[in-house]
Amino acid sequence: EKIPLTLIRDGHAPYLTGSMLDEYIASGLQSDHETCVLEEGREKLQKGMYLYMREGITERNLQTLIPLATPCTSSRCCFCTDDRHADMLVTSGHIDDCIRKAIEYGCEPEIAYKMASLSAAERFRLDDRGAISPGRVADFCILSDLNNCTVKATFKKGTKISPNQWNPVQNEISQCPFHARIPSVQEILIRGRGTARVIRIQEGQIGTTAEYTQISGEDIPDIKRDILKAVVVSRYHPERIGVGLVRGFGLTNGAIASSISHDSHNIIAIGTSDDEILRALSTVIKHKGAMVARSDTKECCLPLSIAGLMSELPYENVHAELTNLHRITDACGAIADPFMYLSFLALTVIPEIRVTTKGVFDVNMFSHVPIFTDT
Template sequence: MSVAEANEKLSLGMYVHLREGDAAKNVAALSKIVNDLTAARCCFCMDDRHADSRVCEGSIDHCIRVAVQSGMSLELALRLATLSAAECFGLADRGMIAPGRLADFCVLQDGPEFCISSVYKRGVLASSIPKPGPAGSCICPPFSCRIPIKEELALPTGNLRVIGLVSGEIITEALESSKAGSVHKVVSVDRYRSEGFGVDLVKGFSFVKGAVAASISHDAHNIIAAGVTDEEIILAVTAVKDSGGGMAVVCDGIITVLPLPCGGLMTPLSYEDLLDQIDELAERLQATGASPAAFMNLSFLSLTVIPHLRITPRGLFDGDTFKDVPILFE
């Protein structure tokens, strides 16, 4: 979202959410729209962020630090993180320390940085609240997708439409293969039926080798994959299917999978155990040459409500005309 678009939304009485996710980052850019008059209609947002990022950098507290570093006053940043967010969602019982409100608050460490010392929930120190026991097993219907074969991933010859990733954004560019430069194939496989997959080209992953695939693919959460060779893409898709959902990296003949057995989206593991698997997956991802945000970028490539080009099991989708379009320019 640009500053101009954010100001337009504010002028129409809308709320503006400043987000600092793994792929979409606009807190720094949009901090300049926040002032004493607009702060009540602005709040921070922390979605589409991996567990390791939350543990290493933080959540809403990370937004506060980025905003202050970008010139926003600490007082306004705290307003966005607390009262503004509570009012946005109609939570009249929280958002400030006052009579009649829930005693949800944090105590800060001394120093110029916004660093949390302790957290209280309804007046109780959060670290003293017993943690729930180990999670049970997840029930997820088996993936019914048909894995494409190499011949089915062949693209027509000619000038093709290309999905262009935009750094720090979830929008994409509509490019042409004759002008795009280095591109890779991207595949969206229908996980619910034994038919259907779309193939296109994408620019911006910076793969040197290998492929990635995941069952986190907004909003239908089909299996989506991208990579250097058809064989590696097929291996990555197969690994996700065989795991009942997850995130997979194929590189140098090694297949690394982070299983997500709860609907292909979540894991019953504790975050401590999950971080070990994320670290292993990140190490293999780095070996492909792709950016650390590759999985998050991949997950948005099927989100058809966001301009401009997207990929679905039906094929290429134009978010401006809101209809399927052929990959080949006519």
């Protein structure tokens, strides 16, 4: 019912090919930003889709896909940065970073800049911008270095913008539902033993794989095998609490928790003990949304006062707090940028296996399944 409401329809279609892709396109979807495989991207372009080549924090697909950007295809190719936290925006940049990397990976500069400007504008039917020509809005940058995309000056509607000219509009913060409660130890216990479904995160990718491991609930966490407990607490319905197992975060002590958890944005946590998980969850709930990292000796918190998803703080402060969070996770042995992997752990439309407030979710079967296969 929603698809006909707009003429611009973006999709999420990782690993979709063949007749299933045909059906997906025929339903009205026009683009994809989840493509991870070269031949998959080639097929989507051949079938008339727009291809957004993504380079986020943990979803790094640009090097794989950029060979598809040619003079013939560039009008259907754009860049995508889903997702980047404020620290990466400060240290690496945004679309400018995609331009630099595309050129580094062998893309012609003219094609890279077209993807970042005209191709994107025309895709979204912003016909009054995207190029410097009569009748178009004079939004543009002057560069001092083409290959490094070094911005010398920025113009908005023909007027030069000074670095300190931006003043954010002060709006009243919208209050969103946040009815979460701290679970009890009993509610997050894993009972049973046998062959368990374990969510395996993939470094540098959004997808996960299902691993099947012999384990007992009493042995969780299994630090030696890097198998940790994942807990999802509903922010809307206090009674809904789900538990699963995850491998790949690398934590040797402490816990992390966040209220950024696509797409429902329930609270999600992983940790090396039930006590640490519950303490991290408690801090998130106390602030009605936050990113929290705990070690054996300290805790760091970035409150997210806007719907539990965004901070009111200036970006410099957000950057500093994210740095502090990562200092703790690094000291605890975690994978780089663990909060981004955590945010996708409950995303039930991306294969292969996830965890929600109802427990483990098999994306291929599109149904919830028990932790133990013989349950």
